[in-house]
Amino acid sequence: xxxxxxxxxxxxxxxxxxxxxxxxxxxxxxxxxxxxxxxxxxxxxxxxxxxxxxxxxxxxxxxxxxxxxxxxxxxxxxxxxxxxxxxxxxxxxxxxxxxxxxxxxxxxxxxxxxxxxxxxxxxxxxxxxxxxxxxxxxxxxxxxxxxxxxxxxxxxxxxxxxxxxxxxxxxxxxxxxxxxxxxxxxxxxxxxxxxxxxxxxxxxxxxxxxxxxxxxxxxxxxxxxxxxxxxxxxxxxxxxxxxxxxxxxxxxxxxxxxxxxxxxxxxxxxxxxxxxxxxxxxxxxxxxxxxxx
Amino acid sequence: xxxxxxxxxxxxxxxxxxxxxxxxxxxxxxxxxxxxxxxxxxxxxxxxxxxxxxxxxxxxxxxxxxxxxxxxxxxxxxxxxxxxxxxxxxxxxxxxxxxxxxxxxxxxxxxxxxxxxxxxxxxxxxxxxxxxxxxxxxxxxxxxxxxxxxxxxxxxxxxxxxxxxxxxxxxxxxxxxxxxxxxxxxxxxxxxxxxxxxxxxxxxxxxxxxxxxxxxxxxxxxxxxxxxxxxxxxxxxxxxxxxxxxxxxxxxxxxxxxxxxxxxxxxxxxxxxxxxxxxxxxxxxxxxxxxxxxxxxxxxxxxxxxxxxxxxxxxxxxxxxxxxxxxxxxxxxxxxxxxxxxxxxxxxxxxxxxxxxxxxxxxxxxxxxxxxxxxxxxx
Numbered sequence: 001x002x003x004x005x006x007x008x009x010x011x012x013x014x015x016x017x018x019x020x021x022x023x024x025x026x027x028x029x030x031x032x033x034x035x036x037x038x039x040x041x042x043x044x045x046x047x048x049x050x051x052x053x054x055x056x057x058x059x060x061x062x063x064x065x066x067x068x069x070x071x072x073x074x075x076x077x078x079x080x081x082x083x084x085x086x087x088x089x090x091x092x093x094x095x096x097x098x099x100x101x102x103x104x105x106x107x108x109x110x111x112x113x114x115x116x117x118x119x120x121x122x123x124x125x126x127x128x129x130x131x132x133x134x135x136x137x138x139x140x141x142x143x144x145x146x147x148x149x150x151x152x153x154x155x156x157x158x159x160x161x162x163x164x165x166x167x168x169x170x171x172x173x174x175x176x177x178x179x180x181x182x183x184x185x186x187x188x189x190x191x192x193x194x195x196x197x198x199x200x201x202x203x204x205x206x207x208x209x210x211x212x213x214x215x216x217x218x219x220x221x222x223x224x225x226x227x228x229x230x231x232x233x234x235x236x237x238x239x240x241x242x243x244x245x246x247x248x249x250x251x252x253x254x255x256x257x258x259x260x261x262x263x264x265x266x267x268x269x270x271x272x273x274x275x276x277x278x279x280x281x282x283x284x285x286x287x288x289x290x291x292x293x
Numbered sequence: 294x295x296x297x298x299x300x301x302x303x304x305x306x307x308x309x310x311x312x313x314x315x316x317x318x319x320x321x322x323x324x325x326x327x328x329x330x331x332x333x334x335x336x337x338x339x340x341x342x343x344x345x346x347x348x349x350x351x352x353x354x355x356x357x358x359x360x361x362x363x364x365x366x367x368x369x370x371x372x373x374x375x376x377x378x379x380x381x382x383x384x385x386x387x388x389x390x391x392x393x394x395x396x397x398x399x400x401x402x403x404x405x406x407x408x409x410x411x412x413x414x415x416x417x418x419x420x421x422x423x424x425x426x427x428x429x430x431x432x433x434x435x436x437x438x439x440x441x442x443x444x445x446x447x448x449x450x451x452x453x454x455x456x457x458x459x460x461x462x463x464x465x466x467x468x469x470x471x472x473x474x475x476x477x478x479x480x481x482x483x484x485x486x487x488x489x490x491x492x493x494x495x496x497x498x499x500x501x502x503x504x505x506x507x508x509x510x511x512x513x514x515x516x517x518x519x520x521x522x523x524x525x526x527x528x529x530x531x532x533x534x535x536x537x538x539x540x541x542x543x544x545x546x547x548x549x550x551x552x553x554x555x556x557x558x559x560x561x562x563x564x565x566x567x568x569x570x571x572x573x574x575x576x577x578x579x580x581x582x583x584x585x586x587x588x589x590x591x592x593x594x595x596x597x598x599x600x601x602x603x604x605x606x607x608x609x610x611x612x613x614x615x616x617x618x619x620x621x622x623x624x625x626x627x628x629x630x631x632x633x634x635x636x637x638x639x640x641x642x643x644x645x646x647x648x649x650x651x652x653x654x655x656x657x658x659x660x661x662x663x664x665x666x667x668x669x670x671x672x
Contacts, residue, residue, distance in 0.1 A: 012499040120520035213496030257500035
């Protein structure tokens with residue numbers, strides 16, 4: 001076992017992990033605002049990639065125009081999803097809501113398949129394909145984009161939740177919805193906000209990863225599950241813990257595939273998920289009653 | 294008035310009746326293709342091609358004065374569904390032969406039905422198990438994995454490369470390829486120095502490739518269907534691995550080059566000749582069929598015909614020839630299929646016999662390489 005191999009595994013793992021982290025944060029933001037696990041989160045990741053492709057190829061927009069359009073369109077899909085599927089529910093028990101999100105994810109996937117077909121598509125990288133050597137390992141410029149954008153989004157997220165009125169209001173909702181309502185916070189609007197933020201984040205994750213992994217109508221399933229794992233490891237917190245969860249998951253997968261056996265790559269993620277749910281259901285870092293943001 | 298009315302009616306009835314008498318009932322052929330689902334990349338071109346060929350045969354006057362009627366069902370790649378639909382084709386639609394299914398798993402499931410009901414089945418799947426051992430009623434048109442592996446190993450032997458790393462996808466296609474790669478290695482003096490797999494939905498294979506980079510491999514062989522191998526190609530480029538890369542016929546289409554982009558440059562793979570139809574020498578016996586198929590498909594569907602569609606083309610044409618030579622009964626078709634000799638189709642030159650229901654030799658594959666975003670034949 002040489003050092004440069006280990007370095008390569010770690011770097012590959014970190015960039016995959018950053019994507020898991022972004023998706024995971026999307027899960028936890030909605031969870032904290034509404035108390036439900038939104039299993040359609042992965043589909044917004046898919047929408048990000050597929051819509052970018054649509055704007056690039058069909059509408060012939062340049063890259064810098066296609067990406068904001070794709071994020072906006074996915075966010076719109078998130079808003080519609082909340083308005084049409086989540087809000088009208090009379091008796092929103094968690095089990096009903098979870099089943100609705102699963103149904104919604106199947107619907108979104110089906111529509112995308114009908115619109116764009118079943119093929120896998122490649123998206124051009126943001127800036128070149130020349131590998132960059134770091135020590136004995138090599139990464140692509142796109143990996144730097146992924147890490148950079150992830151850090152930026154997490155910072156923005158932090159700022160929003162701690163330094164703006166609506167962010168603070170959302171945190172209040174996550175502590176106690178009833179009390180938040182009593183002090184004049186419009187809880188249902190906060191729920192809408194949470195869907196806006198997490199569908200936009202999911203879409204961005206889907207866009208920055210698409211040049212590396214390509215995209216098709218069904219990429220959302222696996223990415224969504226991995227993001228869910230990351231959120232569980234992070235104890236459903238919207239902050240650093242989920243980011244760590246994603247990175248740990250990515251690195252372990254990569255090390256596992258390289259050092260143990262590539263056949264077990266996905267199994268590793270789900271074994272970690274099960275172990276955590278058994279041993280530390282409140283997350284790796286969390287205390288039993290942790291602050292949830 | 295009344296009289297005239299009766300006159301008109303009787304005329305109409307006579308006309309209807311006579312047209313029924315003169316045009317003999319069509320010969321019904323069944324098609325089972327995975328048009329939707331995971332294997333849609335196989336089933337869709339197969340269905341399109343089968344429909345197109347049957348239409349053309351009918352336009353040209355049918356077979357022995359009778360039209361062909363193709364009844365197609367979508368199996369969605371599901372073996373249980375395939376068995377139900379095969380029974381339906383035989384019992385309800387009364388077909389005389391069945392083309393398909395598209396995948397090896399479905400074919401294996403449908404075989405007992407065809408054998409029991411005594412209906413000839415021409416599978417479009419590649420698995421060697423389908424016709425080995427030989428089953429009385431079962432034929433296939435897709436090239437065996439064995440031949441593809443043999444074609445690669447022959448080339449490696451010629452170049453005196455003996456240490457290979459294999460990287461296969463963990464689905465039916467990949468594991469069948471993996472088995473063959475391991476089974477035939479010794480025969481060609483090849484040692485497999487590392488044996489890794491990746492999931493069909495994986496999005497990063499750098500871990501496996503880093504391991505390969507650290508091994509003493511001289512060649513990488515990757516076995517899978519899109520999009521996995523395209524990602525492998527990209528990851529190989531990212532890691533700066535300079536080893537020659539061979540892939541399987543599972544990615545022998547323009548789509549692979551499109552997905553892998555620059556990373557596909559220099560990759561070699563065994564492929565059916567349809568991929569390079571336009572650059573084949575005129576002396577090639579298959580050239581006529583290939584060119585006809587490619588231009589017809591382009592005309593009908595505005596897309597490039599691939600070798601998956603070719604499997605259905607071969608199956609329909611083999612059945613047509615069998616009906617022409619012998620009977621239009623299941624028995625007649627089966628017996629004549631077994632006697633098919635030197636049929637120059639899309640997948641290769643078929644010669645069936647009582648001992649061989651796969652009918653192809655190694656020359657069905659040519660070795661191609663990606664050069665400047667296109668396929669060229671490796672001499």
